Amino acid sequence: xxxxERRGSxxxxxxxxxxxxxVRQTLEMDLRRAVKxxxxxxxxxxxxxxxxxKPVSVxxxxxxxxxERGMIPPAQFIPLAEELGLIHEMGAWSLRHAxxxxxxxEGIAVSVNISPVQFRxxxxxDLVASILKETGLAPHRLELELTEGVLxxxxxxxxxxxxxxxxxxxxxxxxDFGTGYSSLGYLQHFPFDRLKIDQAFxxxxxxxxxxxxxxxxxxxxxxxxxISVTAEGVETAEQFMLLRADQCAEVQGFFLxxxxxxxxxxxxxxxxxxxxxxxxxx
Ligand code: C2E
Ligand code: MG
Ligand code: MG
Ligand code: MG
Numbered sequence: 001x002x003x004x005e006r007r008g009s010x011x012x013x014x015x016x017x018x019x020x021x022x023v024r025q026t027l028e029m030d031l032r033r034a035v036k037x038x039x040x041x042x043x044x045x046x047x048x049x050x051x052x053x054k055p056v057s058v059x060x061x062x063x064x065x066x067x068e069r070g071m072i073p074p075a076q077f078i079p080l081a082e083e084l085g086l087i088h089e090m091g092a093w094s095l096r097h098a099x100x101x102x103x104x105x106e107g108i109a110v111s112v113n114i115s116p117v118q119f120r121x122x123x124x125x126d127l128v129a130s131i132l133k134e135t136g137l138a139p140h141r142l143e144l145e146l147t148e149g150v151l152x153x154x155x156x157x158x159x160x161x162x163x164x165x166x167x168x169x170x171x172x173x174x175x176d177f178g179t180g181y182s183s184l185g186y187l188q189h190f191p192f193d194r195l196k197i198d199q200a201f202x203x204x205x206x207x208x209x210x211x212x213x214x215x216x217x218x219x220x221x222x223x224x225x226x227i228s229v230t231a232e233g234v235e236t237a238e239q240f241m242l243l244r245a246d247q248c249a250e251v252q253g254f255f256l257x258x259x260x261x262x263x264x265x266x267x268x269x270x271x272x273x274x275x276x277x278x279x280x281x282x
Contacts, residue, residue, distance in 0.1 A: 028084065030066070031077055035086050039065050042097055045259035046269060047111070047230055047252040050244045053273035057109035057143065059252065060098035061259050062090070082117040091118045092127060099135040099142060101262060108269065111143040111173060119150040120157075125164035132168065139169030143194070146172065148180040151190060159190065166191050173230070178218065187225055195222055199233020202253070205242055216246050223247075237280040255279070 034040065041063045046055040064072040081087040095112050102110035118124060132139055144165060151158045162172060173194040174186070178201055187195065197218055204211040215231070222229045231243050234253030243251055256276060260268050 024080075027077075027080060031080060031084065031086060034064060034066070035089055038093075039067070040090060040093060041065050041261065042094060042101070043259035043261055044101075044110075044265050044268075045252060046257045047250050048256050048276075050240075050248055050251050053256075053276050055108065055257075055269045056250065057111060058102065058105075058265070058269075059111040059113075059145070059259075060094060061113075062094055078115065082115055085117070087115045087117050088121060091115060092131075095128065096131050096135065099131050099137040102141065103135050103137040105265075105269070109141040109143060109171075110137075111145050113145045113175065114150075116147065116150045116153070119146060119161060120153075124161060125168065128165060128170060129168050132170075140171065143171040143173050145175040145196070147175050148177075148186055151186050152180075162190055176232075178214070184221070187222070187227060192227060194228040194230060196230045196232050196252075197248075199253070202231050202233045202239055202243075203235065205239045207238070207242065212242060212246075215243070215248070219246055219248055241280060 042060045043063055044058040044060055047057045047059065048054065049056050062074050062078070064074075064077055066072050078087065081090055091114065098110050098112050102108060114124075121127075128142070128144070131137075132142065165172060171193040172191060173196055174192045175196050176198045177195040179198045186192075195218070197215060201211045201215055201218075205215060206212075219229055228250065229248055230250040230252055231239075231248050232252050234240050234243065234251045234255045236255055239253075240251060240255055257268050257271070
């Protein structure tokens with residue numbers, strides 16, 4: 001009897017605990033508490049002009065500063081936040097915080113990721129409008145990053161929401177381009193200003209790899225549609241050089257700059273281009 005209990009309590013606390021329901025319940029309680037306590041933070045990752053290596057924009061990336069578990073990346077809590085509907089409050093906080101911070105960075109724009117769950121909220125455009133007004137950020141300096149998932153579900157509704165957002169003067173980017181279903185038709189029919197080539201293509205990019213013709217084809221297509229392109233997840237000098245040779249206008253990735261907390265942003269944005277370029281020689 002005692003032995004059994006011990007085994008039971010061992011199972012309860014073991015890291016390989018397979019009681020998923022319990023893990024989930026704990027995480028859920030934690031997340032609800034975190035929203036109330038405001039435990040979220042934003043890190044910022046610059047996006048660079050490929051030619052000049054000057055930063056043009058930053059992407060705001062959410063972090064959860066857990067009091068005991070430390071920094072938790074978004075992949076570990078955004079899906080649950082979406083499921084619980086907490087993403088509305090968290091996403092509004094992200095937008096407001098990102099806009100108010102970047103308003104004081106002259107010449108720099110900001111990108112904010114919008115979850116498909118937020119996208120389904122009929123109040124989204126009004127929320128964006130009031131945050132722009134509140135923070136004084138010029139609309140053209142805000143870019144919203146959406147994934148093509150939002151377009152699959154309800155095409156007509158998506159068209160209406162995207163049009164309303166465009167009317168505010170913000171720009172729209174399709175994130176993780178190339179990982180979903182079709183993407184191509186979407187670019188023609190929806191008012192996207194930019195596509196971000198997913199890091200899955202960029203991370204394999206070498207002079208020989210078959211990713212390169214795919215990236216080249218995406219670049220050619222975007223060019224003829226008048227859509228800007230950012231390559232995400234650029235980690236090596238070789239990837240950077242290939243993208244530059246293929247005239248990809250903007251790059252983002254660890255090779256250029258990692259996401260940093262606000263306290264390090266000014267410093268990160270002021271790294272001189274030749275210092276970044278000198279890494280290509282190394
Ligand atoms: P994403 O929007 O595609 O963001 C790019 C992710 O790639 C970020 O991960 C970034 O840190 C990472 N990354 C950037 N450069 C490199 C690189 O060179 N190599 C590699 N391996 N990774 C790189 P992160 O910050 O963990 O965010 C993951 C995802 O979580 C984001 O993907 C986005 O979909 C979502 N997310 C982040 N913040 C928010 C938010 O405020 N709201 C919503 N709805 N989603 C968010
Ligand atoms: Mg993004
Ligand atoms: Mg992405
Ligand atoms: Mg992603």
